Amino acid sequence: MAEELVFTEQEAAFLRELVRNRVAFLIVGLASAALQGAPAVTQDVDLWFQNLSDPGIRKALDRVGAAYVPPIGGNPPMFAGGGVELFDIVLRMDGLDSFSREFSRAIEISLGRFKVKLLPLARIIASKKAANRSKDKLTIPMLENALLTLDAMKGPRPPRRKRS
């Protein structure tokens, strides 16, 4: 299966279980940008959850033998064990609307045997601009070039019909 070429068995099982348990989450950041076609380089896959207390997350973690580690000191929460360290937990996205609103505008793509939702490229750029971290600033031009390429591929939009 295609997803096995990218994810380990545990990583794919974890994502699949999240989807199966109807956990509301979005793939955000550069992994999302890469999935949409941007030539982005990333080391992890950022997941933005609507509710970290969702029992479906616990079920998915149990399925792969991983655990949720709550924030300790200055360290953000994370997943540990079970080979799911590839996934980073995102608690807050700068410059965006509420999770629900962003979720309603998300792009859905197939990862082989399951589908996941992505934060659209334009919204990734908005969040990186708002975060304004030096590592984000470096990626913004590349993301903007990818966005204008995606827009060019869509072609001009048909004129809207006037309401009579």
Add this chain to the structure above:
Amino acid sequence: MGLGDLLIRAGVSRTAYYSLVRKSSILPKSVEALSAALEVPSVRLLEESDRLRRVRKILHMVDRIVAEHPGASREDVLHTLLLLDQKPIERLRRGLLRGRRTRLH
């Protein structure tokens, strides 16, 4: 679907069909000559030309997009178009692979 049905549907006569079947190759003689000179199967030449046609189309798209957006990076646009030719999971695979390589160095 039987052969008779297929020929009727395709609008090809039995004479034309059996004429094709009897030929050792249906490719133009020039293609056969080129493949013989290059010592590659003639089918490879056709596959190659499909790939080249696709790349040429992408390069024309790069020119068009860069002309419309003079500030855009030609390299980013080209790589995006090449990635759009791939499945999303393959796009992510490449991004993660490069990310892991970067971490190793």
